[in-house]
Each structure stands twice: as structure tokens, then as C-alpha cells.
Amino acid sequence: xxxxxxxxxxxxxxxxxxxxxxxxxxxxxxxxxxxxxxxxxxxxxxxxxxxxxxxxxxxxxxxxxxxxxxxxxxxxxxxxxxxxxxxxxxxxxxxxxxxxxxxxxxxxxxxxxxxxxxxxxxxxxxxxxxxxxxxxxxxxxxxxxxxxxxxxxxxxxxxxxxxxxxxxxxxxxxxxxxxxxxxxxxxxxxxxxxxxxxxxxxxxxxxxxxxxxxxxxxxxxxxxxxxxxxxxxxxxxxxxxxxxxxxxxxxxxxxxxxxxxxxxxxxxxxxxxxxxxxxxxxxxxxxxxxxxxxxxxxxxxxxxxxxxxxxxxxxxxxxxxxxxxxxxxxxxxxxxxxxxxxxxxxxxxxxxxxxxxxxxxxxxxxxxxxxxxxxxxxxxxxxxxxxxxxxxxxxxxxxxxxxxxxxxxxxxxxxxxxxxxxxxxxxxxxxxxxxxxxxxxxxxxxxxxxxxxxxxxxxxxxxxxxxxxxxxxxxxxxxxxxxxxxxxxxxxxxxxxxxxxxxxxxxxxxxxxxxxxxxxxxxxxxxxxx
Numbered sequence: 001x002x003x004x005x006x007x008x009x010x011x012x013x014x015x016x017x018x019x020x021x022x023x024x025x026x027x028x029x030x031x032x033x034x035x036x037x038x039x040x041x042x043x044x045x046x047x048x049x050x051x052x053x054x055x056x057x058x059x060x061x062x063x064x065x066x067x068x069x070x071x072x073x074x075x076x077x078x079x080x081x082x083x084x085x086x087x088x089x090x091x092x093x094x095x096x097x098x099x100x101x102x103x104x105x106x107x108x109x110x111x112x113x114x115x116x117x118x119x120x121x122x123x124x125x126x127x128x129x130x131x132x133x134x135x136x137x138x139x140x141x142x143x144x145x146x147x148x149x150x151x152x153x154x155x156x157x158x159x160x161x162x163x164x165x166x167x168x169x170x171x172x173x174x175x176x177x178x179x180x181x182x183x184x185x186x187x188x189x190x191x192x193x194x195x196x197x198x199x200x201x202x203x204x205x206x207x208x209x210x211x212x213x214x215x216x217x218x219x220x221x222x223x224x225x226x227x228x229x230x231x232x233x234x235x236x237x238x239x240x241x242x243x244x245x246x247x248x249x250x251x252x253x254x255x256x257x258x259x260x261x262x263x264x265x266x267x268x269x270x271x272x273x274x275x276x277x278x279x280x281x282x283x284x285x286x287x288x289x290x291x292x293x294x295x296x297x298x299x300x301x302x303x304x305x306x307x308x309x310x311x312x313x314x315x316x317x318x319x320x321x322x323x324x325x326x327x328x329x330x331x332x333x334x335x336x337x338x339x340x341x342x343x344x345x346x347x348x349x350x351x352x353x354x355x356x357x358x359x360x361x362x363x364x365x366x367x368x369x370x371x372x373x374x375x376x377x378x379x380x381x382x383x384x385x386x387x388x389x390x391x392x393x394x395x396x397x398x399x400x401x402x403x404x405x406x407x408x409x410x411x412x413x414x415x416x417x418x419x420x421x422x423x424x425x426x427x428x429x430x431x432x433x434x435x436x437x438x439x440x441x442x443x444x445x446x447x448x449x450x451x452x453x454x455x456x457x458x459x460x461x462x463x464x465x466x467x468x469x470x471x472x473x474x475x476x477x478x479x480x481x482x483x484x485x486x487x488x489x490x491x492x493x494x495x496x497x498x499x500x501x502x503x504x505x506x507x508x509x510x511x512x513x514x515x516x517x518x519x520x521x522x523x524x525x526x527x528x529x530x
Contacts, residue, residue, distance in 0.1 A: 003211060003236075006147035006177055007082045007106050008052070016261065016272040017211060017237040018254070020051040022286065023068070024058055024086055025215075025251055026241035030487040031292070031480065033515040038289045039068045040075060045282045046242075050273040051254075053082040053108060053237075059100035060093045064517045066100050073104035082148065084108040089138035098145035109142040112152035112180075115159040115167050128163055135167050139174035149176050150213065156181035157188040157196060164196070165203050172206040178213050178237060183226055186219025186249060190229035197233035213237035216252045218244060223252035228260060231268055242286045243294050243301065255279045255300040255332065263327050280333030284390060291478065291489040291507060300332055341389065343378035347371055353389055362393075377474070380495050387467045391474050391493035402510040403428050404453060411498050413441045421448040423502065442501050449505055457481040457512065462501070467493055477504040481512055488512045 003011045011017075023039055023046075026032065034042065039056070046054055056072040057065040073083045083104040085097035089111060101107040113124075113134050120126055126134075135151065142149045151171040153159055159167075168179050181196060188196075193214065201207050214230035214237070216223040227238050244253030258274040283301040287293050296304045306329040321328070341353060350371050354362055362370065370393040377392055378384050405426040413419035421444040422435045434452025438444030446459070461480035466473040475497040479490045488511040492503025 003209060005211060007108065011211070011236065013236070014270050015236065016231065016270045017052045017213075018050070018258070018272050018274055019053040019055065019084075019213065019215075019237050019239040020046050020049075020081075020241065020254060021055040021215075021239055021251065022046065022241040022245065022254075023072075024055040025239075025247060026245040027057075028247050029245050029250070029292075031489045031511070032245060032290045033488065033511055034068075034289055035510075035514045035517075036064075036068050036071050040071060042286060042289060043072045043075065045278075045285050047076065047081050048275065049278045049282050050275045051081050052273060053084055055084040055086060055110065055239075057100075058086040060087065060090075060096040062517075064514070066096065069097075069100035070103065073101045073107065076105060078105035080105065082106040082108050084110050084150070086110045086112070087138070087142070089113045089134040091137075091141060094138060094141045094145075098142070101146070106148070107146050108148040108150055108178075109146055110150040110152065110180075111138040111142055112154050113138070114154040115164060116155035117160065118158065119155045132167060132170055135170045136174045139171050139176045143175035147177070150178035150180055151176040152180040152182055152213075152215070154182065155184045157183040157192055158185070161196075161199060165200065168200055168204045168207070172204070172210055176210065178211045179207070180213035180215055180237070180239065182215035182239070183217055183223075184215075186217035186223065188216070188226055189220075189222060190225050193226045193229040194233040197230050197235055201234050211237050213239060215239035217247065218249040218251060221249075223250070224256045224260065227252045227257050228268060231261075231270060236270075243283055243292075243298070245286070245290070245292070253299070255283060259300050259327060259332065262331075276331050277333050288390065288491075291491040291504075291511065293478075293491075305329075306334060341374070341378070341384045343375065345374075345378070345384075350374055353386075354393065377495065381473075385467075388474055391467050391476060402507070403513055404506055404510050406502050406506045407431070409445065409499060409502050411441050411445060413444075419444040421445040421498075423448045423452065425449065425452045425506070427453055441498050445498055445502050446505055449502065449509070453509070455483075455509070455512075457483045457509075460487065461489070464497060464500075475500045477501045479504040479508045481505075481508045483512055486512065486515050488515060 005011050027034060043054060057069040059066040059069050069085050083101050085101045087093035087097040087109060097109050113131055114120055120131055139149055139151050153164060153167055156164060171179060197212060212235045214227055214235045216226040238257055240252040240254035240257050242254050244250040261268055261270060280301055294302050296302050299305060351367060373392045407426050408424040411421045418437050419441045420437045425432045432452040434448040436444055436447035436451050438447045460482050463478045465476050467476050474493045474495050476491060476493045477500040481488050488508050490504045490508025490511060492500045492507055494500040
């Protein structure tokens with residue numbers, strides 16, 4: 001049965017709306033904060049990926065969140081995705097979300113309230129009837145600002161079935177066009193999801209006129225399975241994130257859901273608008289921006305996802321790839337040959353490679369800087385891999401808006417010698433010099449950064465891995481910093497491990513500065529937007 005939707009028009013029963021919450025729920029992961037420029041770049045990649053709805057943030061949470069949602073709302077035309085802002089039931093939340101998404105050609109307000117007995121008693125301290133009133137008032141207010149309103153029953157999978165149906169009915173009567181029943185704490189199993197959504201469809205008046213949505217967390221590793229079960233029960237919107245990032249164990253992985261639907265269309269005959277060939281580059285872009293790589297064996301986008309080491313598997317793949325590959329690497333953006341660049345490669349070939357790797361909007365100045373670094377790398381390495389190119393352009397392309405930049409570094413060390421580091425930083429356009437000694441070259445370098453740009457943080461993680469094989473490989477360093485309970489991860493790459501370490505520390509420092517800005521008190525909104 002077709003549904004008439006304010007943002008999508010007539011939706012047939014086989015159409016799945018892809019709701020991406022990488023920029024909202026995903027960004028709530030410890031250490032995953034992004035600045036406005038990074039969120040815009042990610043938003044563009046998500047649009048190219050083909051997501052239908054983009055949850056850009058939680059506008060009332062901070063000045064930074066409001067500004068990010070507002071910037072993304074201004075960015076897309078009517079042909080772009082629906083831009084969504086999250087809000088609680090308080091009028092201030094709804095109005096802030098409305099103001100943030102107002103410039104969008106296609107906009108949505110997403111309101112939520114807890115409905116489980118535990119959440120109502122402990123968190124809200126409200127009676128069920130009071131929660132019902134909040135459902136009606138919040139959705140009604142949101143409908144005054146946009147025709148596209150989504151309502152979510154937080155902790156819906158642990159909600160009393162009768163009360164859940166009453167809440168859904170109230171939201172529909174108040175004007176909600178999408179109803180989301182999330183597995184907020186990752187408690188459900190697939191049978192639960194199928195039962196809950198089947199119940200809502202059968203018992204709630206008007207449920208056949210709205211879009212049902214599923215939002216699943218991965219605490220038991222069942223987020224994708226629960227999402228697929230919900231689709232089989234009639235859900236036609238799935239909420240997910242790139243690389244499965246999100247609170248605690250994360251959300252359902254968008255790329256896994258999309259490829260499961262594509263690969264098993266025989267079992268789940270539905271369609272969606274995801275351009276699967278863009279999956280890998282979107283995944284890599286997010287990893288670059290956040291500083292968090294996916295694990296090697298991650299489905300679809302892990303570097304081992306299409307690797308075969310077993311002799312039996314290798315023999316089968318050589319004879320016919322379909323013996324052990326249920327999808328082709330190319331279908332999600334992997335290339336079969338990455339050894340294409342060397343010291344004789346020109347600027348045009350380098351630009352084409354950047355486009356193929358997802359850096360399609362590199363400006364001339366950034367291209368020149370990245371090409372210079374590529375030539376320097378090519379002189380030091382026999383072979384330049386795709387992974388090398390991605391690693392070296394991160395600083396020039398993705399991190400071009402960082403407030404703190406490393407511009408010079410000299411380290412003196414040796415046997416029976418106290419290591420000393422001297423460096424220069426550019427902080428908001430001004431040069432700052434630092435010098436320090438330490439227990440080792442890395443310790444001295446980090447101390448010099450603190451000398452040039454004083455700050456108090458705790459170093460929680462320092463890890464080094466090789467980008468590719470060989471003694472001339474680039475080192476990729478990950479640094480995790482903590483300040484007042486806030487965790488951030490930074491990454492840096494270079495054939496010199498000490499330089500890579502400094503880049504990683506500075507990257508983490510920039511993310512910490514973003515996190516400070518994004519957690520500005522909500523009270524600042526009044527002065528900012530009055």
C-alpha cells in the first residue's frame with residue numbers, strides 16, 4: 001500500500017528510506033567530535049552516497065551543534081537529502097531545532113521521549129499520562145514548523161506494549177509522519193523487533209498511513225540483524241551510521257544494511273537509493289575525519305573484508321570469485337589494483353587518484369600542497385599505495401581548517417643522549433615555538449608541543465602501525481588524549497615515526513578544541529540567536 005509522505009511524495013511498499021545519523025548519534029561517540037567544515041564534508045559524502053534523510057545534529061545541545069545543523073541546512077538544494085534536527089519534548093528544544101533546519105529545502109524535526117517504565121520512573125520522573133501529553137504537545141509544536149515530523153519512543157523495545165501503542169497513536173494524531181521505535185540500549189533480538197512492529201501495524205489506528213522506522217544499537221552485536229527483522233515486519237525507514245559508529249557499541253552499520261539488502265534481495269525484496277560504489281570512500285573519509293579506523297575484519301569496509309589467506313579459499317577464488325565472495329569488491333568501492341603512482345606520476349594522475357579515493361573537491365592550493373608531499377614521499381618509497389596517498393593528504397585536505405598546525409620539527413636523540421625536540425606550531429595563524437627534553441624522542445616531541453601551546457591533558461593511548469608493508473612504509477600513529485573526561489583520538493602518518501607522532505598529537509589537540517566549542521553551555525543560545 002502506497003504512503004503519501006510530505007518529503008518523498010508517494011512511497012510504494014518496496015521503498016526503504018535511508019536515515020543516516022552519523023552526524024548526530026555517531027558523533028556522540030567518545031572522541032568523534034567534528035568541526036563544522038568536517039561535518040559539511042561528511043554531509044556532502046553522505047549525499048553522494050544516496051542517503052535520504054541526514055540527521056545533522058542536536059541543535060539545543062550546544063552552540064556548535066546548532067551552527068553545524070544550520071550550515072548543513074543551508075548547504076543542500078531541493079534535490080538533496082532531507083536535513084533533520086533532533087529535539088526533546090521541551091518547547092525550547094523544538095523551536096531551536098526548527099530554527100536550525102529552517103533554511104533547508106527539505107527539512108524534518110525529530111522529537112523523542114522515553115516510554116519504558118524504567119526511563120519514565122528514573123530519568124523523567126513522570127507518570128505515563130504525563131508522557132502521553134508530552135508526545136502530543138511536542139509533535140503538535142513541531143508540525144507548526146514543518147510538515148515532516150518524526151517521533152521516537154526512546155527505549156521503545158523495553159516499553160509496555162499497550163502503552164507503546166497509545167504513544168504511537170497519540171503521535172500520529174498530533175501529526176507525526178514517521179514513527180521510530182528504537183532499540184536504544186541494544187537489548188532486543190530479531191524476534192522482538194518483528195513482534196513489536198507487527199503489533200504496531202495491526203493495533204494502532206493510522207499506522208498504515210505513516211512510515212515506521214527502526215533505530216538499533218549494537219550492544220549485543222545484533223543491530224543489523226534487528227534492522228533486517230524490522231524491515232521484514234513492514235518498517236520502511238532504517239536509521240544507521242557509517243562504520244556503525246555511535247553511543248557505546250555503536251549503531252547499525254549503514255554499509256552492512258545496504259549490502260545485506262542488495263545481496264539478499266531474494267529474501268528481502270526491497271530497494272533503496274544507496275550508491276554502493278561510494279561506500280568505501282565514505283567509510284574512509286569518516287575514519288580520516290574522526291581518527292578512528294575500522295577493524296581489519298569489519299564487514300564490507302575492513303581491509304580484510306575481501307582478503308583470502310586459506311589455500312582452499314584462494315584456489316576457489318582464482319577459479320571463480322563467487323565461490324567465496326558473495327559480492328564483488330568493486331561493488332562497494334574497492335579497486336583491484338592500487339599500485340599506480342610513483343615518483344614519475346604527474347599532477348593530473350594525482351588529481352584523478354584523489355577523486356577515485358573520495359577527495360573530489362580538493363582546491364588548487366590544497367592539491368599543490370598534497371602533490372608536493374606526494375612527490376616527497378615518492379622519492380622515499382619505491383611504491384606508493386592508495387593507503388599511502390590517503391594518509392599523506394589527510395593533513396592537507398581533511399584537516400585544512402585545523403586551528404593548530406605543525407610547521408617544523410627537529411629532534412635530536414641517540415645513545416646516552418637526552419632527547420630534545422624543537423618545533424614550530426601555527427596557532428590561529430600565529431607562529432609559536434616550543435622546545436623540550438623527554439625520556440624519549442616521542443616524549444620530548446609531545447612536551448615541546450605543550451611548551452608551544454600550553455594545555456593540560458592526559459595521554460591515554462599511543463599506538464603505531466604500518467600503513468603498508470616494507471621498511472620504507474609510512475607509520476600511522478594514533479594518539480588518545482583526555483581532558484576532564486572528554487576523550488579524543490588523533491592520527492598522523494609519515495615515513496618518519498616521530499613526525500607521524502607529532503601530527504597525531506596535533507590532530508587530537510584540534511579535536512579537543514572542537515569538543516570544547518561544541519560543549520558550550522546551552523544558555524549561550526539566547527544571546528547568540530536572539
